Amino acid sequence: MDSSASQAGGTALGFRAFDEADIPAVHEYTSDPEVCRWSTWGPNTLDQTASFVGEAVRGSLAESPTAFTLAAVVGGRAIGSVSVWTTDMHDRNGELGYTFHRAHWGKGYATEAVRHLLHLGFNVLGLERIGATCHPGNAGSVRVLEKSGFSREGLLRSHRLVNGARRDSLLFSKLRGEHLR
Numbered sequence: 407m408d409s410s411a412s413q414a415g416g417t418a419l420g421f422r423a424f425d426e427a428d429i430p431a432v433h434e435y436t437s438d439p440e441v442c443r444w445s446t447w448g449p450n451t452l453d454q455t456a457s458f459v460g461e462a463v464r465g466s467l468a469e470s471p472t473a474f475t476l477a478a479v480v481g482g483r484a485i486g487s488v489s490v491w492t493t494d495m496h497d498r499n500g501e502l503g504y505t506f507h508r509a510h511w512g513k514g515y516a517t518e519a520v521r522h523l524l525h526l527g528f529n530v531l532g533l534e535r536i537g538a539t540c541h542p543g544n545a546g547s548v549r550v551l552e553k554s555g556f557s558r559e560g561l562l563r564s565h566r567l568v569n570g571a572r573r574d575s576l577l578f579s580k581l582r583g584e585h586l587r
C-alpha cells in the first residue's frame with residue numbers, strides 16, 4: 407500500500423491501494439466513452455472494471471513490487487487510476503499511465519499524479535527511464551507529459567490495435583537524472 411496526499415486545485419488529492427469496494431466508483435469513469443476516447447481499452451463492462459480492480463488489489467499485496475497501480479482519491483473516493491510499472495528489469499525501464507473521472511479534469515490532478523508516479527518509479531522501483539505513450543490527438547495527455555518534463559521522442563507508427571483499427575502513438579520519456587535535477 408502506498409499513499410500520499412497533496413493539494414491540487416484546492417482539494418486534497420491522495421493516492422492509495424485499490425480496494426474491491428472501489429469498483430462502482432471506478433466504473434463511473436472506466437465506462438465513460440469520453441474518458442476512453444484515446445485509450446487502448448474501454449468503455450469497460452462492469453466485469454472488466456472488476457477484473458482491473460481485482461488485479462490492482464492483488465498487485466498491491468506483492469512483497470517486492472515491480473509496479474504500482476493506485477487509486478487517486480478525493481475525500482476517500484476513487485476518481486482516477488494511476489500506474490507506474492517496470493517493463494524491463496535488466497535495463498531498468500518502466501512506463502506510466504493515468505485516467506481520471508471526467509468531472510475532475512482540469513484541476514491539475516493528472517500533473518500531480520505524474521509527479522507522484524515519477525517519485526515511485528525512480529525512488530522506489532529504481533527505474534532509470536520512464537516512458538509514456540499516448541495518441542497524437544490526446545492533447546490533454548500530451549500537455550501533462552510536457553508539463554512534467556518528459557521529452558517527446560517521436561511517433562510510433564501503427565503502434566496499437568484498437569477496436570480493429572491501427573493507431574499511431576507519440577512516445578515520451580523522462581530519465582532519472584532529469585528527475586533528480
Ligand SMILES: CC(C)(COP(=O)(O)OP(=O)(O)OC[C@H]1O[C@@H](n2cnc3c(N)ncnc32)[C@H](O)[C@@H]1OP(=O)(O)O)[C@@H](O)C(=O)NCCC(=O)NCCS
Binds near residue numbers: 504545553
Ligand atoms: C488526459 C487527462 C489525464 C488530463 O487530466 P487533468 O487532470 O485534466 O490534467 P491537468 O489538470 O493536470 O492538466 C495539465 C495540463 O493539460 C492541459 N489540458 C488538460 N486537458 C486538456 C485538453 N483536453 N486539451 C488541451 N489541454 C488540456 C491543462 O490545461 C493543463 O495545462 P496548463 O497547466 O498549461 O493549463 C484527463 O483528461 C483524462 O483522464 N483523460 C482520459 C484518459 C486519458 O486520456 N489518459 C491518458 C492516456 S495516454
